Amino acid sequence: MISNKPFLTIPRRDAEERPVQERIHDYKKTAKEMTKEQITEQATRCMNCGVPFCHAFGCPLLNVVPEINNAASRGEWRKALDLLLDTSPFPEFTGIVCPALCEGSCVNGQDGDAVAIREIEHRVIETGYENGWVHANLPLVRTDKHVAVIGSGPSGLSCAEYLNRAGINVTVYESAEHVGGFMRYGIPDFRLPKSVIERRVSLMQQEGIRFETNVCIGKDISPEYLLRNHDAIVLCCGSRAPRDLKVPGREFSGIHFAVDYLTQQNRINGGEVFDFDETKSAKGKHVVVVGGGDTGANCIGTAIRQGALDVTQIEIMPNAPIKRAPNNPWPEWPRIFKETPAHQEGCKRQWNINTLEAIGENGKVKALRCTEIEWKRGEDGRMFNVPKPDGAFVLPADLVLLAMGFVGHAIPDIVKAFNLRCDERGRIFRDADGMTSAKGVYIAGDCATGQSLVVRAITDGKRVASGIVKSLL
Ligand SMILES: Cc1cc2nc3c(=O)[nH]c(=O)nc-3n(C[C@H](O)[C@H](O)[C@H](O)COP(=O)(O)OP(=O)(O)OC[C@H]3O[C@@H](n4cnc5c(N)ncnc54)[C@H](O)[C@@H]3O)c2cc1C
Ligand code: SF4
Numbered sequence: 001m002i003s004n005k006p007f008l009t010i011p012r013r014d015a016e017e018r019p020v021q022e023r024i025h026d027y028k029k030t031a032k033e034m035t036k037e038q039i040t041e042q043a044t045r046c047m048n049c050g051v052p053f054c055h056a057f058g059c060p061l062l063n064v065v066p067e068i069n070n071a072a073s074r075g076e077w078r079k080a081l082d083l084l085l086d087t088s089p090f091p092e093f094t095g096i097v098c099p100a101l102c103e104g105s106c107v108n109g110q111d112g113d114a115v116a117i118r119e120i121e122h123r124v125i126e127t128g129y130e131n132g133w134v135h136a137n138l139p140l141v142r143t144d145k146h147v148a149v150i151g152s153g154p155s156g157l158s159c160a161e162y163l164n165r166a167g168i169n170v171t172v173y174e175s176a177e178h179v180g181g182f183m184r185y186g187i188p189d190f191r192l193p194k195s196v197i198e199r200r201v202s203l204m205q206q207e208g209i210r211f212e213t214n215v216c217i218g219k220d221i222s223p224e225y226l227l228r229n230h231d232a233i234v235l236c237c238g239s240r241a242p243r244d245l246k247v248p249g250r251e252f253s254g255i256h257f258a259v260d261y262l263t264q265q266n267r268i269n270g271g272e273v274f275d276f277d278e279t280k281s282a283k284g285k286h287v288v289v290v291g292g293g294d295t296g297a298n299c300i301g302t303a304i305r306q307g308a309l310d311v312t313q314i315e316i317m318p319n320a321p322i323k324r325a326p327n328n329p330w331p332e333w334p335r336i337f338k339e340t341p342a343h344q345e346g347c348k349r350q351w352n353i354n355t356l357e358a359i360g361e362n363g364k365v366k367a368l369r370c371t372e373i374e375w376k377r378g379e380d381g382r383m384f385n386v387p388k389p390d391g392a393f394v395l396p397a398d399l400v401l402l403a404m405g406f407v408g409h410a411i412p413d414i415v416k417a418f419n420l421r422c423d424e425r426g427r428i429f430r431d432a433d434g435m436t437s438a439k440g441v442y443i444a445g446d447c448a449t450g451q452s453l454v455v456r457a458i459t460d461g462k463r464v465a466s467g468i469v470k471s472l473l
Contacts, residue, residue, distance in 0.1 A: 006041075006044040006045050007045045007046075007047055007108050007112075007115075010041060010042075010044065010045055011113065012042070012045065012112075012113035012114070012115070012116055013034070013038060013041075013042055013116065014116060014119060015031040015032055015033065015034050015119055016031070016032045017030050017031055017032070017341045017344075018030055018031075018032060020344060020345050020346075023190065023341075023345070024304050024305055024345050024346075025305070026190075026305075027188065027189040027190050027265075027269050027305060028189070028190060028193070029096075029189075029190060029191070029192075029193050030190050030191070030301075030341045031341070033123075033126075034119060034123060036075070036077075036123060036127065039072060039119065039120055039123040040072060040073055040074075040075055042115065042116045042119065042120060043069045043070070043072035043073035043115075043120050044073040045108065045115045045116075046065070046066055046069035046070065046073065046108075046115045047107060047108060048066045048069075048070060049066065049107045052065060052066045053105035053106070053107065053331045054066070054102035054103070054105055054106050054115075054117060055102070057105045057331055058101045058102035058103070058104060058105035058106070058331070059101060059102040059455070060101065060455050060456050060459040061087050061088045061094075061455060061458065061459050061462075062087050063084060063087050063088055063102070063121070064083055064086070064087065065102055065117055067083050068080050068083045068084050068120065068121070068124065069115065069117070069120060071083060072120050072123070072124055077124060077127045077128070077131070078128075078131075078133060080124045081124050081125065081127065081128040081133055081134070084121060084124050084125065085128075085134075088121075088458070089157075089158050089161045089162070089458060089462065090154070090157065090158065090161075090200055090458060091121050091122075091124070091125040092122075092125045092126070092129070092196050092199070092200060093154060093183060093192070093196065093197075093200075093454055093458070094118070094121065094454060094455050094458070095118060095119075095121040095122030095123075095124075095125050095126075096118075096122060096191065096192050096196065097183070097187060097191060097192050097454050098118055098121075098453070098454060098455045099294075099453065100114075100117055100118040101333060101453075101455065102117045102118075103115065103116075103117050103118065104331065104332070104333040104334050105330070105331030105332075105333075109330065109334075110330045129199070134203070135203070136203045136204075136206035136207045137165060137207060138206075138207055138208065139164060139165055139166065139167040139207075139208075140167070141167045142167050142169070142208075143166075143167040143168055143169075143472075143473065144169075145167075145168045145169065145231045145232075145472045145473070146168070146169045146170075146171070146229065146230045146231055147163050147168050147169070147170050147171075147230055147231060147232045147233070147234065147468060147472075148170075148171050148172075148173060148217075148226050148229075148230045148232075148233045148234070149163075149170060149171070149172045149173070149233075149234045149236055150173050150217045150226075150233065150234065150235050150236060150237055150414075151172075151173075151174065151181060151235070151236035151237040151238060151445070151447075152172050152174040152176075152179040152180060152181055152211065152213075152236075153180065153181020153182055153183065153236060153238050153445060153446070153457060154181060154183060154445070154454045154457040154458045154461065155181075155236040155238075155444045155445025155446065155457035155458065155460050155461035155464075156172055156174075156181065156234070156236030156444075156445065156461060157172070157179070157180075157200070157201075157204070157458075157461065158457070158458040158459075158460075158461030158462050158465070159234050159236060159444050159461035159462070159464055159465045159468075160172050160204065160209050160461075160465075161204060161207075161209070161461075161465075162461070162462050162465035162466065162469070163465045163468060163469065164204070164207055164208060164209050166465075166469045166473060167473075168231075168468075168469070168472065168473075169208070170208075170209045170210070171209075171210040171211075171212060171230075172209060172210065172211045172212070173212050173215045173217050173221065174211065174212065174213045174214075174215065175214070175215065175216035175217070175219075176213065176214070177213055177214055177267075177270075177272050178194075178197075178213060178270055178272075179197065179201050179211055179213060180194070180197040180201075181236075181238055182238065182259075183197055183454060184197055184266060184270070185259075185262070185263040185266045185267070186259055186262055186263070186266075186295070186298070187262075187298065188262060188265065188266065188298050188301060188302055189266065189269050190301055190305070191298070191301075194266075194269070194270060217414070217417075218413050218414060218417040222417075223417045223418050227440065227441075230440075231440065231472055232440045232441070232442060232468050232471070232472060233418075233440065233441045233442065234434075234442040234443070234444055234461075234464060234465075234468065235411070235414055235418070235436075235441065235442065235443045235444070235447055236443075236444050236445045236447065236457075236461060237411045237414055237445075237447045238411075238445060238446045238447055239406050239408070239411075239446035239447055239449075239450055239451045240259075240406070240411070241406055241407050241408060242257040242258070242259055242402065242404070242405070242406055242407070243402070243404040243405050243406060243407050244257075244402065244404075245290060245355060245358075245400075245402050245404065247355055247356060247357050247358060248357045248358070249357050249358030249359060249360055249365070250358055252358050252360035252363060252364055252365040253279050253363055253364050253365065254279050254364050254365040254397075254398055254399050254400060255358060255365050255400040255402065256279070256280055256399070256400070256401055256402065257401075257402050258289070258291070258295045258296065258298070258299050258401045258402060258403035259295070260280065261280050261299060261302070261401050262295075262298055262299065262302060264276070264277060264280045264281075265302050265305075265306070279364075279399075280399075281306055281399075282302070282303035282304075282306040282307065282308035282311075282399050283306050283307040283308070284307060284308075284309060285308055285309060285398035285399045286308075286309050286310055286312075286395075286396040286397050286398050286399070287299075287303045287308045287309075287310070287311045287312070287397070287398070287399045287400075287401065288311075288312050288313075288314065288368055288395050288397040288399075288400050288401070289303075289311065289312070289313040289314070289347075289401045289403055290314055290355055290368075290400060290401065290402050290403065290404060291313075291315065291402065291403030291404040291405070292313055292314070292315025292317065292349070292351065293403060293405070294340065295403040295405075296313050296315075296401070296403035297313075297340040297342040297343060298342065298403075299401045299403055300313060300342040300343065300345070300347045301340075301341070301342030301345060303399070303401075304342070304345045304346055304347070308399075310346075310348070311346065311347040311348070312347065312348045312349075312350065312395055313343075313347055313348070313349045313350070314349075314350045314351075314353040314355070314368075314370065314395070315349070315350070315351045315352075315353065316352070316353060316354055316373070316385070317351065317352070317375075318351050318352055318375060319337060319351040319352075320335055320336050320337045320338070321336055321337065322336060322337050323336060324336060352372055352373050352374070352375070352385075353370050353371070353372060353373070354370060354371050354373045354385065354387065355368050355369075355370050356368075356369045356370060356371055356392075357369040358397075358400065359394070364398070365397055365398065365399075365400055366396070366397065366398065367394050367395060367396050367397050368394070368395045368397045368400060369392065369393075369394050370392070370393055370394070370395055371387040371388065371391045371392045371393070372387070372388040372391030372393075373385040373386060373387055373388060373391065374386055374387075374388055405451065406450070406451035408425070408426045408427075408450065411428075411447050414447075415428060418436070418438050418441050419437075419438060420436045420437055420438055420441070420443075421436070421437035427448075427450075428443055428447070428448060430442070430443050430448055432467070433464070433466075433467025433468070433470065433471065434448070434460075434463065434464030434467045434468070435467065435471075442464050442467065442468055443464070444457075444460045444461045444463070444464040445457040445460050445461060448460065
């Protein structure tokens with residue numbers, strides 16, 4: 001019997017992970033599926049708040065979370081799906097990889113555990129697929145307008161989907177072999193199986209959207225050609241300049257950007273044929289991941305599956321607190337300690353560590369010289385770090401993976417090719433509808449906002465599509 005205040009009596013439950021000893025031998029999704037019954041019970045924990053912060057403050061797509069939860073709690077899966085698809089074009093992606101910004105602002109989370117909103121979303125969309133309720137949405141009227149979308153990451157896919165729904169003919173150009181952007185080549189299969197992307201792309205093809213892969217705009221096709229043959233162009237090229245580690249010895253072989261390393265394994269898993277780079281394999285190596293975030297965690301899981309001898313993750317910042325700090329109040333996104341399934345697979349983590357030098361032998365990296373540091377606040381209020389006395393140490397490292405985030409928006413080739421106006425920080429100018437300084441050339445996703453999240457890229461693609469529809473139809 002369910003109480004009339006289930007949030008008081010039913011604890012939060014998350015998807016179980018497969019046992020470590022099983023999952024580290026494959027690249028299949030680590031999380032097990034929760035049953036519909038478990039999800040229904042979890043959905044009853046939603047309080048249906050008068051002011052649902054999850055919806056209006058948390059979720060960039062403005063998913064009507066309490067209504068979806070309410071329908072799921074009654075087992076009304078079709079209704080929950082319709083509500084979800086009203087605002088979200090691809091809940092199968094966000095239902096797996098979204099950090100669940102909504103949960104950060106869930107009222108239940110103020111004094112307990114937030115509702116498992118992302119897991120509910122995942123079950124709702126998968127139930128939709130299982131029952132054949134998710135299908136191609138063909139536009140009622142097809143117009144004579146043509147738009148080229150450059151890049152097939154979440155922003156490009158979302159923009160293409162909404163343009164097509166409005167009857168606009170869309171071609172998505174993608175320089176890589178497969179569609180999906182960082183969802184395909186950055187996020188490992190053990191988090192997001194690529195069949196999830198393929199299933200959606202197949203629906204989009206049935207809807208009439210054309211995908212041209214292995215085509216690099218600016219190289220294989222000129223901007224002039226695109227402009228001549230389309231009524232508008234949307235640049236959804238992502239933000240792809242990783243932050244570098246500027247230390248002596250950086251030039252040694254075996255030091256790679258995390259994204260390049262993850263891409264190689266994703267290409268192998270995707271069956272692509274290419275020249276394998278052994279220096280990007282962790283097999284039999286001491287691996288050090290520089291950077292304590294989620295991209296670093298993806299590297300840890302990948303290195304363990306490749307057969308690393310050991311994996312250490314170092315982070316220059318202090319460890320985050322277990323609970324929210326006073327300067328990080330609800331409903332802000334909680335900046336608290338996080339452990340991912342990859343960390344549980346066997347890795348050492350160290351915080352307050354600065355890298356001083358890469359030490360090499362015969363041109364190959366062999367170790368990192370590091371130091372423990374202390375953070376202090378200067379008179380101007382800014383934080384700075386100093387090395388701890390006797391804090392220096394050496395970490396054996398045959399493979400160093402740099403996962404320290406991305407810098408700027410960095411698509412200089414595209415900026416030049418389309419002659420786009422940028423501000424002093426290199427951000428490409430765009431108006432409220434997403435149009436750049438070049439007439440008919442729009443921009444969406446990470447290349448407009450800087451590196452962000454799948455849900456934000458999807459939201460931005462949707463927003464820019466509506467700007468284009470407004471101007472063309
Ligand atoms: C390792 C990693 C893990 C991540 N994990 C998560 C996560 O768990 N959750 C989350 O929410 N976010 C995650 N992110 C962030 C998220 O993936 C990105 O914010 C999101 O993919 C950005 O979408 P986008 O469409 O703007 O660009 P991208 O996904 O970067 O896609 C851009 C596409 O444009 C193509 N392209 C570029 N130039 C051209 C050209 N000239 N011609 C043709 N095609 C071109 C590229 O090949 C690429 O496919 C992760 C990012 C990385 C790197
Ligand atoms: S898309 Fe992300 S933020 Fe929005 S409801 Fe789903 S999990 Fe929450």
